[in-house]
Amino acid sequence: MKAAIIGYGKMGREIERILRERGHEVALTIDADNASDLDAEHLEGIDVAIEFTTPATAYANIRTCLEAGTAVVSGTTGWTDRLAELQALCRERGGALFYASNFSLGVNLLFRLNRRLAELVGSVGGYQVRIDEVHHTQKKDAPSGTAITLAEGVIAGMPDKREWVNYAPGIDCSAHRIDDPAAAASNQVVIGSVREGAVPGIHTVRYESEDDCLELRHETKNRRSLALGAVVAAEFLAGKRGIYTMDDLLK
Ligand SMILES: NC(=O)c1ccc[n+]([C@@H]2O[C@H](COP(=O)([O-])OP(=O)(O)OC[C@H]3O[C@@H](n4cnc5c(N)ncnc54)[C@H](O)[C@@H]3O)[C@@H](O)[C@H]2O)c1
Structure with missing residues (x-):
């Protein structure tokens, strides 16, 4: 080639x-x-x-x-x-x-697992969702494209979720920014973004009800x-x- x-x-x-x-x-x-x-x-x-x-x-x-x-x-x-x-x-x-x-192969497996879990959780109801991502300080966009794809999977699977918003304290390039994650509407999926050190990428999706928490997590070890x-x-x-x-x- x-x-x-x-x-x-x-x-x-x-x-x-x-x-x-x-x-x-x-x-x-x-x-x-x-x-x-x-x-x-x-x-x-x-x-x-x-x-x-x-x-x-x-x-x-x-x-x-x-x-x-x-x-x-x-x-x-x-x-x-x-x-x-x-x-x-x-x-x-x-x-x-x-x-x-x-x-990454692992992240794409995570995308599939997340879409399926969102459908299951959506059919049960009663769960809030939060996505968190951590990347190196040179990253020029927030939230990460991976976190957006995860949020789109949640929105596709859960009928009561309509859009994502980004909580990114101290990050200038944040899109769809909110300053207080607690103020997010119930139809919004909050993506929290953190920039530190040389981290290649960590993504977590957390489904939380009054009684329990379900979490998917992926960490990229290298580029x-x-x-x-x-x-x-x-x-x-x-x-x-x-x-x-x-x-x-x-x-
Ligand atoms: N999809 C994925 O799996 C994946 C993985 C890692 C990074 N990324 C994304 O890929 C992008 C690049 O990441 P990186 O870590 O290599 O960033 P980087 O900053 O190390 O490299 C970007 C390069 O693009 C060059 N550049 C700027 N303008 C240009 C132009 N007009 N034409 C050609 N080159 C130009 C810069 O000089 C720089 O060398 C980012 O958006 C990052 O988020 C995606």
């Missing part, structure tokens, strides 16, 4: 290592200082571009790839209110797009599992057309 890496940061470097280990060619590397090189000419001959950049740059990067007819895997978080637009463009152009808020998932997704996407997620890969 001839790959392009878009975003040569923590994830991009790990992805490069894994691509080479698995016998792939890294034919193009784009970062902030050569961002203007991301065009149809440089993408010529690339089988898949793997994009891990920033919430402010992901949309334009993916769009450029789709317009150039290059298949793209993206894991950048914090911008996905515009993902549907790119999925529509991908369909229109007959392109290929794979997006996941988290490429390698995330980067490997993105490379396996790129191998899966190469030569295909259409829109894919981790559910397609796990099938």
